[in-house]
Every structure is written in C-alpha cells, then in structure tokens.
Amino acid sequence: MKKEYIVIAFVNNQISVLNRITSAYLKRHINIESLNVSESFIKGISTVVISAVTTADETERIVNQLGNVIDIHKVDYFSQEDLIYKEMALYKIPSTILKDKSQSDYILNHSNSRIIEMGKEYLIVEKSGSRIELEKLKSKLERKKLLAGYSRSGNVVLHREYLPELLHKVS
Amino acid sequence: MKNEYIKGTEALILSLLKEGVDTIFGYPGGTIMPLYDELYNYKEKINHILVRHEQGAVHAAEGFARSSGKTGVCIATAGPGATNLVTGIADALIDSTPLVCITAQVSADKLGTNFFQEADTISITIPVTKWSYQITSADEIEEIISKAFYIARTGRPGPVLISFTRNAQVGFTNYTGKQNSPHNIMCFRKENLTSSTVKLAAELINKAKRPLIIVGQGVIISGAEEETLKMAERGNIPIASTLMGLSAIPTSHHLFAGNVGMHGNFAPNMMTQKSDLLIAIGMRFSDRVTGDISRYAPKAKIIHIDIDKAEFNKTVKSYLQIHGDAKEVVAEILPLICYSARDDWFGFKEECIKDEKRSVIDKAINTNNRRTISMAKAVATIAQESRGNAVIVTDVGQHQMFCARYSIFNTSRSMITSGGLGTMGFGLPAAIGAKFGAMEREIIAVLGDGGFQMTIQELGTIMQSGIDIKIVVLNNSFLGMVRQWQELFFNGRYSSTEMDNPDFLKIAESYRITSKRVENPSQLQMAVREMLLHKGSYLLEIVVEKEENVYPMIPSGASLDEIIYK
Ligand SMILES: Cc1ncc(C[n+]2csc(CCOP(=O)(O)OP(=O)(O)O)c2C)c(N)n1
Numbered sequence: 138m139k140k141e142y143i144v145i146a147f148v149n150n151q152i153s154v155l156n157r158i159t160s161a162y163l164k165r166h167i168n169i170e171s172l173n174v175s176e177s178f179i180k181g182i183s184t185v186v187i188s189a190v191t192t193a194d195e196t197e198r199i200v201n202q203l204g205n206v207i208d209i210h211k212v213d214y215f216s217q218e219d220l221i222y223k224e225m226a227l228y229k230i231p232s233t234i235l236k237d238k239s240q241s242d243y244i245l246n247h248s249n250s251r252i253i254e255m256g257k258e259y260l261i262v263e264k265s266g267s268r269i270e271l272e273k274l275k276s277k278l279e280r281k282k283l284l285a286g287y288s289r290s291g292n293v294v295l296h297r298e299y300l301p302e303l304l305h306k307v308s
Numbered sequence: 309m310k311n312e313y314i315k316g317t318e319a320l321i322l323s324l325l326k327e328g329v330d331t332i333f334g335y336p337g338g339t340i341m342p343l344y345d346e347l348y349n350y351k352e353k354i355n356h357i358l359v360r361h362e363q364g365a366v367h368a369a370e371g372f373a374r375s376s377g378k379t380g381v382c383i384a385t386a387g388p389g390a391t392n393l394v395t396g397i398a399d400a401l402i403d404s405t406p407l408v409c410i411t412a413q414v415s416a417d418k419l420g421t422n423f424f425q426e427a428d429t430i431s432i433t434i435p436v437t438k439w440s441y442q443i444t445s446a447d448e449i450e451e452i453i454s455k456a457f458y459i460a461r462t463g464r465p466g467p468v469l470i471s472f473t474r475n476a477q478v479g480f481t482n483y484t485g486k487q488n489s490p491h492n493i494m495c496f497r498k499e500n501l502t503s504s505t506v507k508l509a510a511e512l513i514n515k516a517k518r519p520l521i522i523v524g525q526g527v528i529i530s531g532a533e534e535e536t537l538k539m540a541e542r543g544n545i546p547i548a549s550t551l552m553g554l555s556a557i558p559t560s561h562h563l564f565a566g567n568v569g570m571h572g573n574f575a576p577n578m579m580t581q582k583s584d585l586l587i588a589i590g591m592r593f594s595d596r597v598t599g600d601i602s603r604y605a606p607k608a609k610i611i612h613i614d615i616d617k618a619e620f621n622k623t624v625k626s627y628l629q630i631h632g633d634a635k636e637v638v639a640e641i642l643p644l645i646c647y648s649a650r651d652d653w654f655g656f657k658e659e660c661i662k663d664e665k666r667s668v669i670d671k672a673i674n675t676n677n678r679r680t681i682s683m684a685k686a687v688a689t690i691a692q693e694s695r696g697n698a699v700i701v702t703d704v705g706q707h708q709m710f711c712a713r714y715s716i717f718n719t720s721r722s723m724i725t726s727g728g729l730g731t732m733g734f735g736l737p738a739a740i741g742a743k744f745g746a747m748e749r750e751i752i753a754v755l756g757d758g759g760f761q762m763t764i765q766e767l768g769t770i771m772q773s774g775i776d777i778k779i780v781v782l783n784n785s786f787l788g789m790v791r792q793w794q795e796l797f798f799n800g801r802y803s804s805t806e807m808d809n810p811d812f813l814k815i816a817e818s819y820r821i822t823s824k825r826v827e828n829p830s831q832l833q834m835a836v837r838e839m840l841l842h843k844g845s846y847l848l849e850i851v852v853e854k855e856e857n858v859y860p861m862i863p864s865g866a867s868l869d870e871i872i873y874k
Contacts, residue, residue, distance in 0.1 A: 153430055153440065160435045201618035207439045207459055210494045 141170065142196040143220060145294060146185045146203060146212040147177055154208045158185060161202045167191050171224070171268070173291025182210065186222075186292045215296070222294040226271040227253075228262045228278060229286030235260070240281070248274055259285055313480040316446030317346035320410075320472070321354065322483055323453035329381050331355045331372060331744045333365040337385025339425055340412035342477040357744065357773055360765035362389050364737040366396025367763070370405045371741025374724045375699055375749070377531075379406040379460045380741065386412040387425030390471075391432065395731060397467045398436040402728030403552065404525060406465035408456045415475040416444040429471045438466030446479035454488035463496045464616040465529060501632055501640055509611055509628060510644030516585035518653045519545045520576070522568060522597075525552035525727075526590015526614060532635035533557065533720045536589060539638055543645040546657055548576030550591045552727040555717035559696065565657055569597040571709040571858050574668075575660035577868045582656065583608045590614060590634045593624040594728065595864075603867035613637050667873050668859050673714075675829045680853040683707055683782050686832065687714040690752060690780060693836045698750040698778075699724060701742050703735030703759030706788040709858045711754050721746070733762030736779065740766060743775045750778070750840070757783040757809050767819040770845050778839050779821075779847040781812055784854050792857045796872075816847040823847035 148154045155174060162169050170188045177184040189196075196214045203212045232255065234240040244250065250264035264274060271289055278284040314322075320343065324332070334356060336344045347356050359365040362384040369380030380400075384393055390411035400407045414423040430440050439459045441452050456468045513519055527536050533556045540547050540557075546565045547557050557564050566573025568580060580586065586608045591597070598604040601623055610626035612619070613634055620629040630637050672684035687710045690698075696716030701724040702708040708725055717723060724742050726734040739753035760781050770777065791805040816823035822842060826835040832850070839848045860871045 152442070153434060156431065156434050164435060198618075198622060201620075201622070205438075205464075205495050205616065205618055207493055207495065 139190055139192055141188055141190050141217055142193070142214050143186060143188045143217065143222065143292065143294065144196065144200060144203070144212065144214045146187075147179075147182050147210045148185055149208040149210070150176075150181055150183045151208045154206070155185065157206050157208075158187065158203060161199050162187070162189060165195060165199065167195065167199075171291040173293060175293070186294050188292055220294045220296055222267070222292045223265050224268055224271055224290050224292055225263065225265040226275070226287065226289040228264070228274065228284060230260045230262055230278065230283050231285060232256065232258055232260055234283060240283070250274065312482060314483050315342070315346065316449055316476045316479050316481060317343045318349075319446060319449040319481050319483045320453060320477075321346055321350050322485065323450050324381065325350075325353060326485070326488075327453070327457045328378070329354065331357065332381040332383060333357045333359055333368040333372070333741060334383035335359055335362050335365055335385070335389060337389045337412070337425070339386035339414060339474055340383065340389070340472075340477075342474070343383065343410075343412070343472070355744075357740070357769060359737065360768045361763065362392030363395055363733060364740075364763055364766045364769060366393045366407070366409060367399070367731075367734050367737035368741030368744070368766075368769075369407050369409070370396060370400050370403075370734075371701060371724055371738030372745035373400075373405050373407060373741075374738070374745070375721055375742035375751075376745030377529075377721065378745065379408055379457055380745075381408050381410070383410045384412070385425070386414060386429070387427045390429040391427055394432060394436065395733075397433055397469065399726055399729040399731045399734065400467040401436050401438065403726065404465050404529060405467065406460040407467040408453075408460050409467060409469045411469065411471055412477070413442065413471045413473045416473045417475070419473070429469065433469045436467070437469045440469040440471070442471040442473065443476045444473045446476050446481035449476065449481060450483060451488070455491050458491050459493065462493075499631055501630070501637060505628070505630055506640045507644065509630060509641050512585055512609060512611060512628065513543055513545070513587060513641070514644075514646045514648070517650070518579070518583045519543070519585040519587060520565070520579050520583045521545050521547045521587045521589065522550065522576075522580075522591055523547060523553040523556045523589050524550045524591025526634045527553055527556040528590075528720055530590065530615070530634040532589065532633075532638050535635055535638040535642055537561070539642045539645055542642065542647065544647055544650055545587070546579065546654070548579070550594070550597055550727075551712050551725065553591060554712060554715075555720050555722035558719075559715070559717045566661075567712055569594075570599070570862050570864075571713065571860070573661075573713070574664035574860060574871065575657050577862065577871065578660050579657060580605050580608070581867075581869050586610045588612045588614075588626070589638065592616075592619045592622070595623070598624060598868075599862050599870075600865055600867045603869075664860070672859070678829055681827070681829050681832055681850055682856050683710045683784070683852045684714055684856075685829065686780070686782055686850045686852060687711050687754065689832050689836050690754065691716040693833065693840055694750060694752065696722075698722070698752045699742055699746065701725070701735055701739035701751060701753045703753075703755040704730045704732045704789075705756040705759060706784075706792060706856070706858050707754055707756045707782045709789075713858075732759040735759055736763050737766045737769070739777050739779070740769055740773075740775065743777050752778045752780060754780045754782065756788060757781055757785065757807060757812075758787045760812075761809075764815065767816065767821060770821065771819045776844050778842075779845070780839070781847065781849045782852050783809065783812070783849055784852050784856070785809055786854060788856075789858075791855070795855070795857070796861075797863070812847065812849045821845050821847050823849065825849040825851065827851040
C-alpha cells in the first residue's frame with residue numbers, strides 16, 4: 138500500500154551526497170514530495186529529511202541502498218505517526234484585507250499564523266504546521282482570491298521517542 | 309622550502325605504488341597529460357597498458373581484478389575519455405568488481421564554464437559508482453587515493469571514480485608517504501556474528517532433508533571456496549553455482565550439481581524447487597537465477613549469507629539472514645555440521661543429470677551426421693583440450709551460456725564474464741586484463757562474432773603489449789542470443805540480427821596475430837589443440853551452426869520448473 142514515508146539520513150556534509158540520495162529515488166521513478174537538508178546536532182553532519190509517497194517495500198529497498206552510501210552514517214525510515222514533523226509556509230496577501238474585518242479576522246486570529254511583514258501592498262504571513270494544515274490555509278486564501286504568493290519549506294522532524302541507538306551510531 | 313614538495317601527479321603515482329599497483333590500463337588526452345608525463349618517469353615501476361578505447365581500459369581493469377583478486381586501475385582523460393568508461397563502471401558495480409578509475413578534469417577554476425572537454429563526470433557516474441570524489445587540490449591526493457582503494461575493495465567490492473582536476477595535477481603538495489590511518493566508514497562496520505545465529509544456521513542445515521548450497525561470486529571474492537566445500541562435504545550437501553559463482557567449486561566434484569538459472573542445469577534448478585533448505589552464499593537472487601519469484605523454491609527455507617545487507621529480502625524473502633564475510637561466516641558454521649546420507653536427494657540429483665544428458669547434452673555435443681560445428685561442441689572441446697585449467701573469459705550471448713554450461717573448472721577465478729549488466733564488448737578487453745592479473749595462467753577469450761566487433765580494436769593492445777592470449781570467435785553470423793529469442797518469442801521474425809561479417813583472419817593478420825578458421829567438425833579438436841600449443845596470441849575462428857539454440861531454457865518470468873528443452 139502506498140503512503141507517505143519519511144526517510145531520515147545523517148550524512149557527511151559533502152558535495153555529492155545529496156545527489157546519491159536523490160538518485161536512489163530517481164532510479165525507481167519515485168517523486169520526492171519534500172526534501173530538507175540542515176545541520177544536525179553534530180558538527181559536520183547534516184540531516185536530510187525526504188518524504189515520498191510509496192510502499193513500505195520500496196522504501197526499505199531505498200533505505201538499504203542508502204545504507205551502503207559511503208558518506209551516510211545512519212539512515213532509517215518512518216511513517217508520519219512516528220515523528221513530530223512540521224513545515225513552515227509564507228503567504229503573501231494583499232494588504233487591503235486589513236480594511237475588511239470579516240476577511241482579516243480569520244487570518245489574524247484563527248489561523249495560527251502571524252504577520253511577519255506589513256508592506257504597503259502586501260502582508261507576509263508565516264505559519265508552521267503539518268503540510269495539510271498549511272495547504273488548507275493556502276486553498277482558503279486562493280478561493281477568496283487573496284493569495285499573491287506562497288512558499289513552503291521541507292519537513293523538520295524529531296522522533297517522538299528517545300533513540301539512543303541512533304545517537305550512538307552517529308556520534 | 310619548495311624542494312620538499314612534489315607535484316600532484318607524482319603524489320598520485322606514489323600513492324598508487326603505496327597501494328601495490330603495478331599495472332594500469334589507460335588512454336591519454338589533453339587534460340591528463342601532466343599525469344602521463346609523470347608516468348614516463350615511473351615506467352619501471354608501473355606498467356601502463358595503452359588500450360585502443362577507454363571502454364577497453366575499464367573492462368581490462370575489471371578482467372585484471374577478477375583474475376587476480378586485486379583492485380583494477382584505469383585512467384582516462386576528461387570529457388569523452390571519462391564518458392567512455394561509463395559502461396565498464398556500471399558493469400563493475402553490478403558485478404561487485406573493485407576498480408579505481410581516475411579521470412582528468414578541467415582546472416577547478418574552470419569548472420562549470422563548458423571548458424574544452426569538460427563533462428560533469430562526477431554527476432554522470434554517481435548512480436554507477438560505489439563512491440566518487442573530485443580532487444581539486446594536490447593536498448588531497450594522498451588521503452583520497454588511500455580512501456579510494458579502501459572503499460573499492462572493502463565490504464562488497466565496487467568501482468570508485470576519482471576526478472582529478474588539472475590544477476591538482478600540476479599543483480605541489482607535501483607528500484608524507486606514511487602508512488595511511490584507517491578510514492572510519494560507517495557502512496563497513498562489522499556486526500558481530502552471534503553464536504545463536506551460527507547455531508540456528510547449523511541446526512537448520514542438520515535438520516534439512518533436501519538442502520542445497522548455492523554459491524555466488526561472493527564465495528570467490530571472500531576466498532571462501534575451501535570452507536564452503538568443506539561444509540558441503542561435512543554435511544554431504546549438494547552445491548549449485550550461479551553464473552558469477554562458477555569455478556568457485558570444481559565442476560568435477562561429486563557434490564557439484566551444476567549452475568542455476570535461465571540456461572542453467574536441470575539438476576540445480578529442479579533441486580531448488582524441491583529443496584527444503586537453500587543455503588545461499590554470496591549471491592543475490594538475480595531474476596536470471598530465480599525466474600518467477602512467487603514460485604521460486606516454494607518448499608524451502610532460505611539461509612542467506614551476504615556481505616551486503618541491502619541484498620537481504622530484496623527480492624526473495626529469506627528465513628535467516630547472516631550478514632558478514634562468507635569465509636568467516638562459513639568457517640563458524642562448518643564445525644557444527646553433521647553428516648547425513650540423503651540417498652533420495654542424491655538419487656534425484658543423478659536422475660536429473662542423466663535426464664539432462666539424454667535430452668539436451670548428448671544432442672548438442674554429438675557430432676555424428678553433422679556437417680557443422682555446434683557451439684556446445686566447440687566449448688566442450690576447448691574445455692577438454694585445456695583440461696579445465698584455463699581461465700575462460702566470455703562475452704555476452706549464446707556462447708556465454710554455452711561456456712557456463714560446458715566448461716570444466718578446476719580452480720577458482722577461472723570464469724570471467726559480465727553477469728549482471730550483460731555487457732557485449734566485455735570479453736576481449738577483460739581477457740587482456742585477466743592475463744595481466746594472472747600472467748602464469750592460460751587465458752582463453754570465447755567471443756561471439758557480435759561482441760567481438762564491439763571492442764575488436766583491442767587486438768591492437770594485444771599486438772603492442774605482446775601478451776599471449778587465445779581468442780576463440782564462435783561465428784554464427786548472427787546476434788545469436790537475440791535471434792534465439794526472436795525465434796522463440798517473436799514468431800521467427802529476424803529483425804536486424806543477421807550479420808555480414810568481415811574476414812576475421814585478415815583482421816588478425818593485420819594485427820600480427822596468428823589465426824585459423826575451422827568449419828568442419830572433424831577438424832575442430834586439432835584446431836583447438838594447435839591454438840593451445842601456439843606460443844603467443846592466437847585467434848581461432850570457429851564457424852558454428854547458424855541457428856543453434858541454448859537449451860534448456862527458462863523463459864523470462866517463468867518458474868524454474870517450466871523448463872523448455874527445445
Ligand atoms: C552492449 C550490448 N548491446 C546489446 C546487447 C543485447 N544482446 C545480448 S546478447 C546479443 C547477441 C550477441 O551476439 P554475438 O556476440 O554474436 O554472440 P552469440 O549470442 O551469437 O553467441 C545482444 C545483441 C547487449 N547485451 N549488450
């Protein structure tokens with residue numbers, strides 16, 4: 138059964154690692170839905186978080202292949218339930234909505250977002266949450282023809298449980 | 309100050325020498341000229357074999373690695389030189405062959421400008437290398453070359469590509485020459501083999517009524533031939549081999565049942581289907597071995613021993629996975645194995661062997677009433693006349709399958725073939741490399757007329773290097789294997805498989821290689837003998853039956869019991 142699997146890899150901060158990772162998906166004709174690379178809690182080691190909709194078997198084969206990549210220290214896959222994961226999105230909204238309380242009330246008070254910049258023509262609003270939550274706000278704004286720009290980050294994740302084994306292997 | 313420093317190119321050569329390299333295969337060009345200039349100074353220490361095409365260099369390096377067990381080295385210039393290596397690198401990855409391929413690259417400050425002969429070699433080769441690295445400063449050379457060799461040979465061997473920018477070649481560095489400190493690479497960390505795993509494996513083996521050992525190339529790579537044979541003898545367990553595992557076990561051994569897979573022997577394929585326990589050692593259950601997975605070995609539990617964890621449960625699900633070096637793992641299990649007579653099981657094996665002999669082998673080899681030579685007979689004659697002591701290097705196609713079926717092997721590393729990628733053009737250059745890897749051995753390249761012409765230019769390499777290899781071209785004037793499939797699965801529509809061939813003897817002659825053509829079955833044996841007695845390289849063209857098929861055959865996607873005989 139296909140569903141979203143999240144692969145987390147701890148990698149050397151090295152030029153071609155990311156290519157090797159994406160090539161494992163490309164090879165199997167699997168589209169990457171989101172990808173995020175950031176510094177991990179250990180110096181010189183980055184965390185790569187990739188999500189893709191696929192099967193458990195396929196994901197396992199990808200993870201096994203990645204386990205053999207020289208510059209990868211540790212890689213595993215999770216389903217959404219295992220992880221706390223969030224993305225962040227920025228929305229560009231015409232400033233005119235501030236004049237219309239019925240419009241602005243939801244955004245300002247009920248959408249769990251915050252205004253981070255207020256320009257003459259546009260507001261920039263920031264919201265973090267699951268992709269579904271972020272997309273919900275997006276479609277709401279779109280429907281009202283209020284969305285002038287949108288950008289969403291990749292996943293940042295933390296495992297719910299304490300994973301001593303993972304820490305041990307990476308360090 | 310500068311006097312203590314040496315050029316990057318010299319640091320590279322010293323690093324190669326430190327790794328024990330004495331032979332490299334390559335082809336020069338603009339961007340790699342500084343390295344060639346340096347090689348000129350080290351002519352006595354490093355034998356550089358000038359090939360005629362970079363594909364020849366990489367296949368020769370593979371042949372060298374496969375016959376010697378060492379890491380093969382090839383070098384090429386930037387751009388087209390590097391891209392010409394790609395086929396061989398892919399071949400080495402899928403067939404677990406340790407290679408270090410060094411390609412030149414434009415200077416670091418010119419990268420990304422479409423400089424003359426710039427191609428993004430690193431990106432092009434990422435999916436087909438075990439590791440790759442671009443050296444952009446001479447200071448990186450010593451460490452990176454040591455790491456490259458370590459990675460190529462450690463764990464499951466494979467190809468490593470080093471892209472060597474021009475500025476790093478001509479730059480200066482303080483070469484230490486120190487023994488390199490060990491590289492700490494996570495995926496090579498060994499897990500300890502637990503005694504409970506070993507016990508469980510031994511228990512499964514001792515309890516099994518119809519066990520079958522299948523050896524893959526992993527047994528050869530890890531040098532586990534002796535342990536495997538001892539385990540089989542101790543437990544009285546029949547052994548089968550994959551195409552890549554051939555020669556690990558002497559073909560004449562009473563426990564040897566033949567090779568498995570699409571054109572494999574009847575016995576091991578049928579035994580797989582009847583077995584209650586498969587002991588798979590250093591093999592990966594390729595689709596050519598398993599046929600339809602859902603109907604593969606339906607009654608068997610599987611013990612899978614492999615150095616590459618990624619192979620476990622990738623296609624075929626196993627009952628017990630043992631991660632580790634085949635030699636070490638088998639050595640642990642070996643003392644716990646008990647003897648069992650298994651009369652019925654061996655009775656079944658003999659019955660299958662007889663059956664195959666009667667229905668396939670006798671027909672293929674029997675020369676009575678034949679006016680043409682069969683490929684089967686040609687290969688069997690070579691095997692007989694060389695007494696199973698030669699290294700057989702094949703190309704890809706029908707002749708390759710006939711070599712797998714009809715050769716005799718007495719010692720390990722005697723079958724060199726392109727298994728996973730099925731690369732036509734592999735045979736001739738791989739045979740050249742195999743010779744350099746094992747100078748004392750007789751090398752016989754058995755090629756189809758199609759594959760021979762894919763890298764035929766390497767006859768020039770043979771001429772110039774003066775080596776002694778025997779080349780047998782089995783000429784059926786067809787791309788035989790494709791023609792066979794057209795006959796069987798495409799209603800006999802021979803679309804673009806018939807070949808109008810040149811006079812191979814004239815070609816050989818122009819390369820100063822002694823040659824002969826044989827067409828008459830009655831002259832085959834003498835011709836093979838004459839070739840083997842000849843001092844120096846020799847080309848024997850054997851004109852074979854045009855439309856012979858390799859049987860038995862398990863059609864792609866069928867189950868192992870759905871063998872076709874004809
Ligand atoms: C580079 C490459 N191109 C195409 C093929 C497909 N192919 C596999 S076997 C074969 C025919 C080989 O013919 P030949 O070399 O004459 O050997 P034969 O089968 O007749 O023994 C072909 C074209 C291949 N394996 N490799």
